Amino acid sequence: MNIAALPRPTQGRDHRVDFWRGIALVMIFINHIPGNLYENFTSRNFGFSDAAELFVFLAGFASAYAYGRLFLGGHRLVATLKAWRRAGVLFLVQAMLTLFAIGISCWGALVLGQGELLTRIGLASFNSAPIETMVGFATLGHQLGYVNILPMYAAMLFMLPALLFLARIDLRLMLGGSIAVWLLAGIFSIDMPNYPLPGGWFFNPFSWQLIFAFGLFCGFRRIERGYSVAFKPWLMALAGVYAMIAFLTVRFQLWSWWGALPFPTLLTGFDKTYVSLPRLLHVLAVVYIFANAAAASPLASIRRENPFAMLGRHSLPVFATGTVLSLFAQVFKFDAQPHFLFDTLIIAAGITLQFTLARYLDWWGVAQKVALGAKAERPIDPTRAAVPAESRPMAARAGIYGSQVSPNKILAR
Template sequence: MNIAVSQRSQSGRDHRVDFWRGIALVMIFINHIPGNLYENFTSRNFGFSDAAELFVFLAGFASAFAYGRLFFGGHRLVATLKAWRRAGVLVLVQFMLVTVAVGIYCWGALALGRGEILTRIGFQQFISAPIETMVGIATMTHQFGYVNILPMYAVLLFMLPVLLALARISLNVMLAVSATVWLLAYVFAIDLPNYPLPGGWFFNPISWQLVFAIGLYCGFRRMERGFAVACRPWLVGLAAAYCIVAFLTVRLDLWSWWGSLPFPVLLTGFDKTYVSLPRLLHVLAAIYLFANAAPTSVFSRIGRDNPFAMLGRHSLPIFAAGTVMSLFGQVVKYGQTPHLLADTLMICGGIAIMFVFARYLEWWASAQKAALGPVAGRAIDPTRANRPAGAEAAGGSRRAGAALGEPARARG
């Protein structure tokens, strides 16, 4: 394949990717505060998949641009180390979030005077067997609820060089191998251990790698020919029909009908750990519909300044901030019923903080470029630092003013 150097490669950033990633981040924040009114309006209430599948697909799509071009351009080691470095950052953020989660829940138990709050999101094992559980936390095998998606993402980035190596052979080969691994993971119950508890990870990376690989495939196709999957009227109609079936299943509670079909759970169930086929097809159908929205649609005219695109450009710090706020929200909402005013203040306040934080990150990135640009462009005299204190004055005030004073005033 010659994707990395293809003349048709798309060099501009597709802000729709950032937009939908920002939408996914907001929905994850809302869904991670159980019992609030607004969780009834997120995507999981209208189909089989939720924000997690969308987020992982987009991560794969973006990885084609972030690492694939380097890998295919002959810089395989650099691309590999770059992906693994990002995975390492995710691991560090995961450890931080787990520590914060413990602190928030312990604070909640003390502040509310209700120790039973520590029985939620997997804290029972931490209380009953702290030594073994700390080993599991340090190795990321024991994961608390709502703080368990980053380990899966990190494993996918560690696996990325293998997917890229397969993609160099053929994108179809990569997808075939990925789908085979996904199938074998379900058939033989292959998962990473959840030490010290039995079972495996809730987000099984051996299965979720297929969602990531499909996103990677679409990203490469986008670079190669300008679109991931061609827009076909019959395919649009099929995707729309499937989304309607999924919507009716959820809203009319028709789950039992799917369970009555004489097929394995992987093909007719809705298991999230192993990414059952109905969930996978739903997120792909929804993405296909929005990716082929009419040119006049607002979804086809997403610009850089879109607020949700701004969230998506800074997905990791925004996700971390949203997770911390959602953990506080879980403690505050503990034992309470949905309440319009309280839930509105909590959800809208949290989303507002996410937007403010993203805007700060945008400003900080611009400020760094503005500050470092003139510095990087100036020639630096390596002997200047070793000159005696009076040497500068001996050179004459005119030279000192030209070298230091005037550029400084111009920049000010």
């Protein structure tokens, strides 16, 4: 199968991807404020997987469009550098969020007089061994709680060229290789080191890459055929039954039933670090159900103007802002019990700010295009154009006060 030879899809951007990414961002924000009333209504209360699995799957799906077509079209180096550049941006955002997490916790300890705030979210190591922990922060070895998903996502982007190389041969080979890495990581407990503490990353990239790879696989399938997995009544029924089993397990705490099965923990457990099979199957089942929503359903035709799609289009700045807001909210709710009015105000204020940011970024993108279009259509001043280059001041010719060289010419050099 030669995906690179396929024509570019004519259906345009699938706003459903942005919509569900926006939904995941809202749920992540709510879940990052422990003890609030509304965390009881996020997806993790209705099945084995949560918003993080959905977000990583959608990231893989989008990567097929953002990097995959470029890579398989012969521009392998450009696609690789583009993915790694994005990983570098994630590293910088991770460093910023870590600094905010430390600063907000210290501020909360000063304001509330609660030194216990400096022992939460993994800050105890920073207090006892600050030099070693700072090395851990800089190398992504030590990650604070609620600020630990971006390193895994950056690792996905570093692994992406290898996945795309296999996909260039055959998509099934890519998926098989990803499954093999997932199995090896789960069986032999392979993970990135968590320096200076023992153990590894909470979001193990060698395990989570399988969710990313499934998203990448579905993205390529949609590019090729217009759909990821064909609708089949028996498959929809199977996905629905499994989703219901997951719901009943969570709702009635039936975890022991799964533990009684004579299989390894990787196949019957619910470990998030190594993405146990029940979690993986659950996110795939949920995605299949919602991806095949009835044509008359509002979920089947998401428009660009949808507020959650707007959030999803700007996932990184919205996620970073939501993380900072959730850290402040953790200080405000320090050891407080769920309270309807207080929790409603905090959640509503945080989500409103994230929507406001996304709306601003949408406006800013349009405003830039309008400004560039107006500049391109501006008539040339004939008196200025008639001045010979040698009669202009040397500084102007050298570009000290602002170059007049076209960006296209710069790129062509």
